[in-house]
Amino acid sequence: MRALTYHGSHDVRVDTVPDPILQDPDDAILKITATAICGSDLHMYRGKIPAMKSGDVLGHEFMGEVVDVGPNVTNLQKGDRVVVPFVIACGTCFFCDMQAYSACETTNPDRGSIMNKKSLRSGAALFGFSHLYGGIPGGQAEYVRVPKANVGPIKVPSTLADEQVLFLSDILPTGYQAVVNTGVGKGGSLAIFGAGPVGQMAAASARMLGIEKIFMVDHHNFRLEFARETYGVIPINFDDVDAAEYIIEHTNSRGVDGVVDAVGFEAKGSTIETVLTNMKVEGSSGKALRQCIAACRRGGTISVPGVYAGFIHGFLFGDIFEKGLTVKAGQTHVQKFMPELLAAIEEGRLHPNAIISHRLKLEQAAEGYKMFDKKEDDCRKVVLTP
Secondary structure (H helix, E strand, O other): OOOEOOOOOOEEEEEEEEEEOOOOOOOEEEEEEEEEEEEHHHHHHOOOOOOOOOOOOOEEEHHHHEEEOOOOOOOOOOOOEEEEEOOOOOOOOOOOOOOHHHOOOOOOOOOOHOOOOOOHHHEEEOOOOOOOHHOOOOOOOOOOEEEEOOOEEEEEEOOOHHHHHHHHOOOOHHHHHHHEEEEEOOEEEEEEEEOOHHHHHHHHHHHHHOOEEEEEEEOOOHHHHHOOOOOEEEEEEOOOHHHHHHHHHHOOOOEEEEEEEEEOOOOOOHHHHHHHOOOOOOOOOHHHHHHHHHHHHEEEEEEEEEOOOEEOOOOHHHHHHHHHOEEEEOOOHHHHHHHHHHHHHHHOOOOHHHHHEEEEEEEHHHHHHHHHHOOOOOOOOOEEEO
8 A cells, every 4th residue: 555654854655565464353444535744744754753664654633434344343333434533542441431532551562661750651653653652653644544433533424524524533533622620610711822733723622612712822913813813813923922921911801711732742942942942951842831821820720731741941830839729630531522623513513624735646645745844835734645
């Protein structure tokens, strides 16, 4: 089959690779009908994620048709049209029983040995996302093996097009969980740092949940303008103003009720941070997180769907303590939210496909990565079809 493979920093190629086969009794094989390039994919594309190997198949946002199932698969059959969550969960372990699917302790048993840190041993495997997360081949391909096929893949009705439901695989539940984790309710105020795909889905979710005042912070005006037109956010370009100061000034000098950090460790930081991260002395820039802490009111909550790794420069824990803030972070429990979000799409309360700006064939995937990475042609989101 044809699949997008990793060969090093800024080097991805569509190659011919072996077709996937059933390996376990609860596996399924999917023929991909649509897949997407995620902001998280860019971390690997830029060489920022360790434990990548040449030839790894990328992609964790995908859907398609079931073409084969193992003997223990009971929830799916050949011909079913499904969206697959990027988190691979067993459904029966301690964490899955709590619907904390991204903390599944059985699907990624090797992470502790790779990291050499027992505290990081638990955590689900992810599709197409480095051997830290299981090294499972991803879905930017013609076919994909889906482990634990009884847990996660959700059937979608024929009345909905692929593009309407594709983002149930990652960015929609990720943005939704990020907003839910802030605890901000109807009539409240929220700031979203990062106007990429997850930030946009957070804005869509916040608007659906009735949050009244939504600030969005970025420095790409085409992203900010899209969010303003589509979700009614108050756009803030951090090249023009100090975002946290602007938010405080426009919230009765208190700050917002909750903040979403949809930027993560690649935020453009100070010169010192840039040097330290390039030298691998520290793993992450703390610039976005510091702004989030400053913009949040006392007693508020900071929700972090943005990826962080290792040490963070200038992590102001004293400010978190003094302001009485709550911080919630981590990968998304996708399986938990998929059914309710599918219902919201069916009812017309969510239109996640509005974010799509570019549609390419799988063979053009390398071009799509470059365009998305460089923010060329006002690229918001790329969907690929085999």
